[in-house]
Amino acid sequence: LIEYHIIKNTGTDEQLDAFLELHPELAQVARREWLIANPQENANLALWGHAPLASQEAVTVFNALVERLDISEDWLPRQTLPPVSSLDTHFDYLELVADGKASGAEAKLLILKDSLDAEQSGNVSYSTWRSEQGNPLTVTDNSLEYWTLRVENLDLFEEFDAIVADETLDDVVEDENGLTERDRAIAAVRGTAVGDLTFHDVERITDFRAANGTRDNPVPSEIIADFTSRLQVADEFGSGTHEATDFDMKHEAFYQWQVDNVEDFTDRRPEWIPRFREYIGLKVKWAEQDDLWDAFVDPESPEFIPDEDDRRKAREDLEAIGGYGEARHLMGMLTDEDIPDNLVAAAVEYRIQADTDLPRAGDFAEFRLDRMLFEIDGLAEALGLDVPEFVPPVRYDELREQWHSTLVEYDAVAERGKSAWIREPAHREFLRARLEMDAYILRFVADKDVALYVDYMLKSEYDGRPEDWLEQESYHEPIWLLIDNPAFWTALKRERRKTKATWGLDLEKRFANTPSRKVYALLIGYYDRRGIKARDNYRWELVNNGETGLED
Incomplete structure (x- = not known):
């Protein structure tokens, strides 16, 4: 039949006649083509029962002749035609049969569309009429959308099938990409652009429709749209990648449809706990990095x-x-x-x-x-x-950050110069901050204890005795601070003795020999008197008044 059409389209009449003599079974093809091309003659022949009506145009001419000649139906030869609503289907189908495409995609789409139209209009379908005539046709169970896509891309499907069937293509020798001659040919067809898609997309969409939809329950268009997008994500990144998983998580309706309708589909949503969702989102966002x-x-x-x-x-x-x-x-x-x-x-x-x-x-x-x-x-x-x-408390780090540059500067000072450097008036606030940090390291947390530590260290280590202090007396303020705050003194000893077991023993000895604040005040009065007699009188006056400083 293919050879017949080649000769018919490119050869001479003599060549066609010679071919038909060798293949008499194809004579009917030529006769039908002539009838289609000549509807007037077709109608005249049909009127006398010498030929079937082969086209819609011939039917129109035939009906006009019957009406014009006022021929009774009883005198007319029997015409085997379907209902008027299926006449176009009938002739189109006969054309496909003549072309050897009775079982092809175009024929299946044609019969399906006629069947769906008949269901909607309440008419008898072409397939039903054929069954009544004893020539049944099976209406495909695949959807209208499936066959429409197949027919719209028929040339590419046929080209692909031809490559698969071509035994001359090498299937063994691989190039640097691991592809054989057949692989390259298939890849070329699949890469053909079909609108915004490729033929490979179309191929997989039709497979998805065939596997998961039927004539009466086709795959919804919105599902196909998501399926197509999912294909493109998988092609770009891979089907099991973070990007593919991210797509699935963001298209919940599509995913649910697959769970409900796709056979052997694995539902991975139990794994999609919130932290997994967050992880996938981050992996997609930062994939390039x-x-x-x-x-x-x-x-x-x-x-x-x-x-x-x-x-x-x-x-x-x-x-x-x-x-x-x-x-x-x-x-x-x-x-x-x-x-x-x-x-x-x-x-x-x-x-x-x-x-x-x-x-x-x-x-x-x-x-x-x-x-x-x-x-x-x-x-x-x-x-x-x-x-x-x-x-230590947060205050420690706050001080450390606040005085960081000064701490670094102090650390760089030579050891023998540190004492003088930190006593400079310009560094007074830094000194207080450093002592406060020391207090936190010694585990003093309460503001009162921290203040006591800073005060004690300033008095005992840095400030020394004031100029107006009695030169006859040691500087007692550090000892008084410890005596007045026994809990602080106990805590200070505990922390200091972690690194030096004997720390504070000399201070404890001084406690017994250190006068009270009241006694020190009386000593000031004593030393303010000039001469032995004046001082003795002052002492007797205190004794007589009961103000020796020992009464407390």
Whole structure:
């Protein structure tokens, strides 16, 4: 039949006659083509029963002749025609039969459309009429949309099938991409643009429609739209990638439809807990940076950085871009099953701080990380770390940050010059801040105790005795402070003796020999008198008045 049409379209009449003599079974094809091309003659022949009506035009002419000649139906030869509503279907189908396409996509679409139209209008369908005539046709169970797509891309489907069937194409020798001659031919067809899609998209869409929809229950158009988008995501990134999972999570209706309608579809929604959703979203958002991060250590990558220091610097620069560093830590914590949901944010903050080069200022270390472990219940255990025994108050770190540059400056001063440097009036506020920080390290937390420590250290170590202090007496203010605050004194001894067991013993000896504040005031009066007689009189006056300072 194909050869017949080739000769008919390109050869001479003599060649066609010779071909038909060799293939008499094809004579009916030529006769039908002539009848279609000549509707007037077709109608005249049909009127006398010498030929069937072969086209709609011939039917029209035939009916006009019957009416004009006023021929009774009883005298007319019997015409085997379907209902008027299916006449076009009938002749189109006969044309397809003549072309050898009776079982092809065009025929199936034609019969299906006629059947659906008949259902809607209440008419007898062409397939029903054929069954009544003893020549039944099966109406396809696939959907109208499926066959429409097949017919619209019929040339490409036929080209693809021809490649698959072509035994001359090599299936063994592979090129540098691992493709054989047949593979390359298939890839070329599948890559053909079909609107905004490719033929490969069309191919998979038709397969999806055939597998999951029927004539009476086709796959909804919105599902096909999502399926198409999902195909493109899978083609670009891979079907099992974070991008594909992100698509599934964002298209809940499409996913639910697949769960309900696609055979053997695995429902992975139980895995989509909130932290997993957050993780996938971050992986998609930062995919480019993740790839670059990995490429730095991949010798096969053009982005490979062989030098370890250079690579570390490149990664630090990458983490500094738009929050990627924080996102990396968050992704790590979200996938760590040991980190409870309520501790993820704290764990991320801890890791970020831990990766930061926290500045030291002399002996004053950073306690921010320890404080997180100390104050946030369960964080240390989740991170596999020990809970610190003690952490100074936040005020410590505030002072440390406030005076950081001065602490560094002080640390750089030569040891023999530190004492003089810190006693300079310009450094007075720094000295007080440094002593306050010392108090926190010694585990003084209450404001009163911290103030006592600063006051004690200033009086005992830095300020010395005032100019108006009695030169005959030692400076008693530091001792009085300790005597007046026994709880503070006990705590100070405890902390100091952790590093020096004998600390404070000399101070305790002084307690017994240190006059009270009242006695010291009386001593001032005593030494203010001039001469022995005046001083003795002053002493007897105090005794007589009961004001010796011992009565308390």
